[in-house]
Amino acid sequence: MNFDFYEQFREYPxxxxxxxxxxxxxxxxxxxxxxxxxxxxxxxxxxxxEEAAQYFGEVQAKEEKMxxxxxxxKDFLQPVIQPEAxxxxxxxxxxxxxxxxxxxxxxxxxxxxxxxLFLRCEYCxxxxxxxxxxxLGILYVPFIFxxxxxxxxxxxxxxxxxxxxxxxxxxxxxxxxxxxxxxxxSAPNGGIN
Numbered sequence: 001m002n003f004d005f006y007e008q009f010r011e012y013p014x015x016x017x018x019x020x021x022x023x024x025x026x027x028x029x030x031x032x033x034x035x036x037x038x039x040x041x042x043x044x045x046x047x048x049x050e051e052a053a054q055y056f057g058e059v060q061a062k063e064e065k066m067x068x069x070x071x072x073x074k075d076f077l078q079p080v081i082q083p084e085a086x087x088x089x090x091x092x093x094x095x096x097x098x099x100x101x102x103x104x105x106x107x108x109x110x111x112x113x114x115x116x117l118f119l120r121c122e123y124c125x126x127x128x129x130x131x132x133x134x135x136l137g138i139l140y141v142p143f144i145f146x147x148x149x150x151x152x153x154x155x156x157x158x159x160x161x162x163x164x165x166x167x168x169x170x171x172x173x174x175x176x177x178x179x180x181x182x183x184x185x186s187a188p189n190g191g192i193n
Contacts, residue, residue: 005034014044018052093148100145100159107137 009017009031020027020035027035074081079091115135144162147155 003030005031006037009034009038012038014039014042014048015051015055018044018049019055022052022056093151097145097148100141100148104141104145107141111135111138 005028009020012035017035017039021032021039024032076091076094079088079095140158140162144155144158148159149155
């Protein structure tokens, strides 16, 4: 079954036909030939030719911009995707800073959630120490980020200390959970009030 491109394209505007002719690799040869034949029978204005050229200029600019973004992303993630024998500390530092930024976004979310819970409940039992510690994270994470960005020694020291405290805190929470799991199970409503 042969498709009649000539009949299909007869109603197409000149600009669309010019786009088909300009991209012969994207269409079947019969489609390009039909578009050429239709355009030969019509009067193509300079404005239509310029509009088609402008369209392809915009498409090419978008493709170049996308390729530039892809190259930047590939270069950014190169140490992870394709590690080399020689270590490039500057690239690894950028990846670490991205992870610190993601951690900061989590700290912001956590602090905002705690703040909303604090504001909704006027007389509820709320541990203000943990709330203040979560707000403290809003201040010190950008400070660590800044020190790492400027490649200061204190940035690494504070990051290591923060990570160490986080590991100890999580391990102690897990220890308490395993130590008192029997009390939680035997409590009314599973320990949930």
